[in-house]
Amino acid sequence: MSEIYYATSTGPVNIATLKYWGKRDEDLNLPTNSSISVTLDQAHLRTLTTASCSSKFETDQLWINGASYPLDGARSKQVMADLRSLREEIENGDSSIPKIAAFPLHIVSENNFPTAAGLASSAAGFAALISAVAKLYKLPTNASELSKIARKGSGSACRSLLGGYVAWEMGDLANGEDSKAVQIADKKHWPDMKAAILVVSDMKKDVPSTSGMQLTVHTSDLFQYRIKEVVPKRFIAMRKAIIEKDFPTFAELTMKDSNSFHSVCLDSYPPIFYLNDTSKRIIKLINLLNQSAGEIIAAYTFDAGPNAVIYYEEKNEKYVLGLLHQFFSHLGGWESSSFNPKDAVIPESFPLSSLDKDVYSQGVSKVILTQVGEGPSETDDVLIDLQTGLPK
Ligand SMILES: Nc1ncnc2c1ncn2[C@@H]1O[C@H](COP(=O)(O)OP(=O)(O)OP(=O)(O)O)[C@@H](O)[C@H]1O
Ligand SMILES: C[C@@](O)(CCOP(=O)(O)OP(=O)(O)O)CC(=O)O
Incomplete structure (x- = not known):
């Protein structure tokens, strides 16, 4: 098999203390109000995700805890397209780096808590996925910038790109460029x-x-x-x-x-x-x-x-x-x-x-x-079998 490029990141859960409930734009996932949350410690609630890509993969695929999950929904497709287009920009400006943006992605993820049970698995899941692909693609973007991509996957997920105490500022631009997560205070500010x-x-x-x-x-x-x-x-x-x-x-x-x-x-x-x-x-x-x-x-x-x-x-x-x-x-x-x-x-x-x-x-x-816990972090774990391109 030809080369598999890969990177791994974690993602935390966040639980809102001021709730997001309502969209003013359903396609861009723009909210009707700003919200606030606390990011929780990944020792207890954590998603671990390896993102990989190769010219030999056939389609984009996602596995969560060993089971295959669809990636063909409009929201997931938008997230992948946004990440790819950022990579393409870098590739277009630097002919020395490998052209991997168009390669299909295999994403292997583990939640250490129940998926889709009202414990914000989608938030931790999108935060880990976006952080892992950003690392794989070597994107220079900061957490607030990445939070705009996470927002399109699932609104509340944008707050999981940052640790500590986080606000999702609703913004007022029609294109959503100012609707992003920002840190109010880090975990150290109020660690207890x-x-x-x-x-x-x-x-x-x-x-x-x-x-x-x-x-x-x-x-x-x-x-x-x-x-x-x-x-x-x-x-x-x-x-x-x-x-x-x-x-x-x-x-x-x-x-x-x-x-x-x-x-x-x-x-x-x-x-x-x-x-x-x-x-x-x-x-x-x-x-x-x-x-x-x-x-x-x-x-x-x-x-x-x-x-x-x-x-x-x-x-x-x-x-x-x-x-x-x-x-x-x-x-x-x-x-x-x-x-x-x-x-x-x-x-x-x-x-x-x-x-x-x-x-x-x-x-x-x-x-x-x-x-209270930290935001996504990079790790050396690898959840993918580098020979087959499938979950280990
Ligand atoms: N590790 C993961 N990687 C990528 N996507 C994930 C991951 N875990 C969950 N998801 C996505 O999130 C969906 C579950 O989201 P859903 O909103 O139904 O539940 P929840 O996030 O646990 O609950 P709530 O949003 O009410 O807190 C899954 O079907 C899957 O698409
Ligand atoms: C009650 C909430 O948890 C609602 C979360 O909604 P989602 O973020 O799951 O909704 P979508 O943007 O449609 O994916 C409140 C909150 O987390 O702020």
Whole structure:
């Protein structure tokens, strides 16, 4: 077989604290509002992707965890075309480098967590794929530039090109050139941000984000108020809270924005329900915890599914994980954290005895304990068999 060119990169998951929900341009994936997210640590949620190309490959192909996935959707095609055209520009300007832009690509990827289960696999997946191809093609572009390509693959994916605390600025140009991710602060700025993910369902979700958000755009009256009045002010306030490391404000805005997003889903016609009874019980637990602690020490947020993500600061781990351990100690996931249940503290006024433990322990299948993390990184791993061009 003739030469196989290859490169590998990782991609992180990000979970929005100010939600993207709604497109003003469906082809270019331009949003109706700016959004903010926290990039999560790749020790727990990570995509690892090797991108390779060769004149001997027949077509572009993608494998995720060993299974073949289509790459012929309009969004994937656009991502590949954008990356190729950047490579072509370089090749046209420098006759000494190999002409590989037109070669078919074989992309081999591994997610270390469930694919398409509302855990932002598409975000980590596109971030890793784009970073790996950018490395393969030796593209000189920075993360914000690459985020514009990721955006066309899946909106929320653009935020996974950067680590720490990230904003997706909606932009206002019709061609989308100013709709990109920028870093608000890196992980080191506020390193003690933790995230506990309660996996309520690892089944594929009912209403995909793409169609769900457009149903909201076209049918919800509340939605106009959200994008015109609520989000612009909240964006400024949340960015300030991150810069000032003001957890109570950050947390209150995060919970309110999750509530606002799920409200416009319910206000869609026909309505969209992503939260289930387990999600609602988790909301109640967090509200009771904050009340009994006398300040906001934990924030829940939910994407387009029932899984809960709970943000908190390390100094309050004894309260937040202490409470979650009361109900979910039987689940897998605790072993990966340094939390010792002996350190658990339940605030005195928390009404533990009034909550039916059997009911409140139901519905969650796994706990993932993680924290704020870095953006994509290059690695020397190779997931492709360099003889056959197929997954190892
Ligand atoms: N490692 C990967 N490489 C490339 N694409 C991936 C990868 N993992 C997932 N994807 C793409 O993302 C799709 C799943 O996206 P989907 O939005 O349904 O789920 P999710 O991202 O886990 O959930 P959500 O967007 O609600 O958080 C897959 O079908 C695949 O096309
Ligand atoms: C609820 C969300 O997670 C919606 C994510 O939507 P997607 O990024 O999956 O949608 P597409 O752009 O159509 O691919 C909120 C968020 O991550 O900001």
